[in-house]
Amino acid sequence: QLQLQxxxxxxxxxxxxxxxxxxxxGGSISSSSYxxxxxxxxxxxxxxxxxxxxxxxSTYYNPSLKSRVTISVDTSKNQFSLKLNSxxxxxxxxxxxxxxxxxxxxxxxxxxxxxxxxxxxxxVSS
Amino acid sequence: xxxxxxxxxxxxSPGQSVTISCTGTxxxxxxxxxxxxxxxxxxxxxxxxxxxxxxxxxxVPDRFSGSKSGNTASLTISGLQAExxxxxxxxxxxxxxxxxxxxxxxxxxL
Numbered sequence: 001q002l003q004l005q006x007x008x009x010x011x012x013x014x015x016x017x018x019x020x021x022x023x024x025x026g027g028s029i030s031s032s033s034y035x036x037x038x039x040x041x042x043x044x045x046x047x048x049x050x051x052x053x054x055x056x057x058s059t060y061y062n063p064s065l066k067s068r069v070t071i072s073v074d075t076s077k078n079q080f081s082l083k084l085n086s087x088x089x090x091x092x093x094x095x096x097x098x099x100x101x102x103x104x105x106x107x108x109x110x111x112x113x114x115x116x117x118x119x120x121x122x123x124v125s126s
Numbered sequence: 127x128x129x130x131x132x133x134x135x136x137x138x139s140p141g142q143s144v145t146i147s148c149t150g151t152x153x154x155x156x157x158x159x160x161x162x163x164x165x166x167x168x169x170x171x172x173x174x175x176x177x178x179x180x181x182x183x184x185x186v187p188d189r190f191s192g193s194k195s196g197n198t199a200s201l202t203i204s205g206l207q208a209e210x211x212x213x214x215x216x217x218x219x220x221x222x223x224x225x226x227x228x229x230x231x232x233x234x235x236l
Contacts (some may be wrong), residue, residue, distance in 0.1 A: 035223065046129070046230040047164075047172065047215050052223060060223040063127050093149060104222070112162035112177035112218040118172050 001029035004097050004117035012091075012124050018084040020096030022117060029078045032054045035100040038071070038082045040093040041119075048093075052081055052100055060125045087124045094119040130155065130216055130228035137234040143204040146231045148216030149197060154198035154226050160219035163192060163201045166230075167212045175214075176201060203233070211235040 008020035022036065029036060035052040042048075053071045061069055070083040084091060098113040119121040129150040148155065148163075155161055161179045164172035174183055176192040179199060189205045199218070203210055216223040216228040 013193075032228055047227040048129075048219075049217075049225050052225075062224070088174075100225070109174070109177050109183065111160035111225065112157075112174055112217070113164070113172070114174050114177075115184065116171040 002092055002099070004099065005117060006095060006097050006117045006120040008095075008120060008122070010121055010123060012122060013126050014088055014124055015086055018087050018091060018122055019081065019088070019109065019124070020095055020097075020120065022080045024078045024080075029073065029080065030075050033101060033103045033105050035036050035060070035102045036073070036080045037098050037100050037113065039098060039113070040091075041094045041096070042090070042093040045093075050084075051082065054102070056121055089124050092124045094121050127220060127225065127226050128228055130218060132214075132216060132228040132231045133232065134229075137204045137236055138206045139178065139236045140206050140208065142206050143202060144206060144233065145203075146201045146214055146216075147159045148199040148201070148218075148228045150226070151197055151198075154218040154220040155194065155199050155216075157217045157221070159194070161192065161194055161199040162207055162217045163190075164217065165210075165212045172215060180181075181227070206235055208235050 012018045037052040038050040051071045073080040096119045097117045099115040101108040102111045146196040166172045179194045180192040220226045
């Protein structure tokens with residue numbers, strides 16, 4: 001059964017770069033049927049989609065965050081990573097990684113996040 | 127890309143039905159039949175409940191149903207149960223491999 005697990009520092013200083021990694025287990029990140037995405041949720045607030053990546057490296061960004069976001073994939077480690085630069089307190093949130101179906105193949109749920117990591121809390125504070 | 131509009135809260139008694147709306151634009155909800163709904167209990171990750179506007183993943187009770195009319199999608203939960211109390215989020219495909227979420231709705235089971 002495929003699982004996703006986020007990892008990274010729980011505390012980042014203002015103006016620095018937030019870096020998180022999502023490790024995929026129980027399946028291959030190199031599947032042609034899926035994108036891999038990051039979503040965040042500030043405390044007490046709603047979900048915000050950040051970015052998607054395909055195993056080939058193609059990327060798709062939320063326009064409001066695009067200028068500060070970098071996403072990469074490492075197929076040899078079955079991981080994908082998020083970097084968010086110039087962070088402020090407004091970037092304090094639980095960050096989730098998730099799988100998004102991208103192809104109309106039997107068994108694939110298209111354009112919906114069907115598997116999520118447990119989430120990791122990142123606080124931005126000096 | 128603006129967040130989809132959901133009511134902040136809805137409530138219902140056990141056994142009743144409730145409907146949560148999700149309003150977008152012709153560039154997202156109205157333009158594609160790719161609306162999904164997620165249930166989130168406190169401290170937990172979201173769980174997919176509805177996809178493709180009205181389809182349920184395996185294991186989701188048929189008490190949960192979805193629909194769409196124009197730029198507004200809806201999630202209906204019938205036969206409310208205590209464990210349905212949670213936050214619910216809609217999400218729509220918005221073109222070019224991007225998605226947008228709603229602001230979330232808190233469901234209270236009275």
